[in-house]
Amino acid sequence: MLQVVWFKRDLRSSDHAPLQVAAKHGPVLCLYVVERDYWQLPDTSDRQWQFVRESLQDLHHQLQALGAALQVVEGDLITTLNAIRAQHGPLALHSHEETGNLWSFARDTAVARWCRQQQVVWRQYKQFGVQRGSERNRDQWSQWRQQWLEQLPAPCAPITHSVATSAALAPAQWPQSVKTDPLPCPGRQPGGRTAGLALLQSFTQQRGEQYRGSLSRTDSAARHGSRLSAHLAYGTLSLREVCAATQRAQASATGRWRQSLAAFASRLWWHCHFIQKLESQPTIETTPQITVLQQLPSCSDLERLQRWQFGTTGWPLVDAAMRYLHHHGWVNFRMRAMLVSVATHTLQLPWQCVAEWLAGQFVDYEPGIHYPQVQMQSGLSWNPVLRIYNPTTQAQQLDPDGRFIRRWVPELANTPDAWLQQPWQLPTTLRQRFAGAADYPPPMVDHQLANRQRKAAIAAIEQREGIIRPSQRPAGSTNRRQRGSNPPARAVNKQQLSLF
Incomplete structure (x- = not known):
């Protein structure tokens, strides 16, 4: 029987259980479907597709080395599977589990229904330390995740029988673009496993020593951070191999190196947690x-x-962070948190449109991390800390010499230090003396007043509704959560391989 390996956010051949199992059970067809409906969603972007396209090119070469070829098809998966079945007969489907957005959840639900109707076995395999079904006890989940991480599979054996589909596009025909982005992204990271492995090696052997203490800084996060987030999001590297490489480096590390690697390992734990x-x-x-x-x-x-969205709020560090994001498709965690806080708290923008815009800007968009984080920074989660950022204080702490602001907000390049982080205080008589400063807009609101009003509004609702955040609870008390505050978990369908 034909074994179809459906690649999604797992664009590699190494540590790829679907490919390894499929290769043992029959002829293999390695499939990637360019789903146009997905790429038109507001949380997707062409900058993400460009990373994916480069990763597909790298994957194509990896599979060729194993004796197979990547079959790239445009359309939707069910139509593609029907065509493959008509051409080759009965098939089995293999893929990694995906915790994506609601669109991919609905797509997978439709695929599961099709598989049941057509009596096609769909086997799914763990991609991350994530369990299907309702939320688990944290300690039990953490123990299970550790056991899963330790189950390192053997490398994929050569594929002796590879099959093609007549609908596949030649590599030269793969879409150059899937949509029009409002902004270019010339500093985007290159995709592909080769690039990911180089980053992993340089981080664990050279760049990562100053990881701890550098992630919030505007001048060091990109250099000393792992920069592996996009490679984990699209699976050019597996989480298990990144964890294994980190553990190997920890075994011989001392001092600051050991502390930084331990901090990075804890981030990998939080990756799965979210x-x-x-x-x-x-x-x-x-x-x-x-x-x-x-x-x-x-x-x-x-x-x-x-x-x-376009970096003209009038708060220099906010605008510098957004413009940096436009250019690179990435910005460090503290800047992401500040962008969300200013948008949802200070400007009171709806958090959903904030989440969608940032998702499209992030080349490393991972829904399972992105949406919980946006809710946390917007004060909508059960996190005990309410984070409302002061953009002036953040600029003073994270960009004290103003180099980041001057680089990304060139209108203020000649503004003296005394006014750089609060240019709206620049006397009108002096604005014309500094080239560009007169063109930089004032803030839309008084951020101090707006932030105080937001805190008061949240406190009033929580007091009225009896909401108590975890850090505020008396010892031994429980949290009064409103009906519906915990959305229903994905139900487990035991008839379809515990899929949903």
Whole structure:
């Protein structure tokens, strides 16, 4: 029977259980489907596709070395599977589990239904330390994840019988573009396993020593961070091999190296923790975890949204971070948190449109991390800390010499240090003396006043509704969560390989 390996966010041949199992059970067809409907969603972008396209090219070469060829088809999966079945007869389907957005959840539900109707066995395999079904006890989940990480599979054996589909595109025919992005991304990371392995090696052997303490800094995060997030999001590297490489480096590390590698290992744990949240509560993409906070005031002013999107808010560090993101498709965690906080708290923009815009800007967009993080930074999750950032204080702490602001907000390049982080205080009589400063817009709101009002609004709702965040609870008490505050988990369908 034909074994179809469906590649999604797992664009590699190494540590790829679907490929390894399929190769042992019959002729193999390695399939990637360019799903045009997916690429038109507001949380996807061409900059992401360009990374994927380069990763597909690299994967094609990896499979050729094993004796196979990647079959890239445009369309939808069910239509493609019907065509393959008509051409080759009965088939089995293999893929990794995916905790994606609601679109991919609905797509997978439709594929599962088709498989049941057509009596096609669909076997899914773990991609991350994430369990299907309802949220688990953290300690039990952590123990299970560790056991899963230790199950390192053998490299994929050569594929002795590879099959093609008549609908496949030649590599030269793969789409050059899937949509028009509003902004170019010339500093985007290159895709592909080869690039990912080089980053992993340089991080664990050279760049990572100053990882701890560098991630929040505007001048060092890109250099000393792992920069592996996009490669984990699209699976050019497997989580298990990244964890294994980190453990090997830890074994001989001392001092600062050891501390930095331990900090990175803890981030890999949180990576799975947040994806598990979306897996267990898929409506986090659209509904606040604390549902009563939907009552918070929001502003749908298009000018506010566009000025935030295009880096003209009037707060220099906010605008510098957004423009850096435009250029690179990546920005460090602290800047991401600040962008969300300013948008949802200070400007009171709806968090959903904020999440969609940033998702499309991030080359490393991972839904399971992105949506829980946006909710956390917007104060909508059960996180004990309410994060509302002061953009001036952040600039003073993270860019004290102003180099980041001057690089990415060139209008302020000649502005003296005394006014660089608060250019709206520059006396009118002096604005014309500094080239570009007169063209830089003032802030849309008083951020201190706006942030105080936001904190008061959240506190008022929580007090009225009896909401107590974890850090505020008396010892031994339980949290009063409103009906519907925990969206239903994905139900387990035991008839289809415990798929959903």
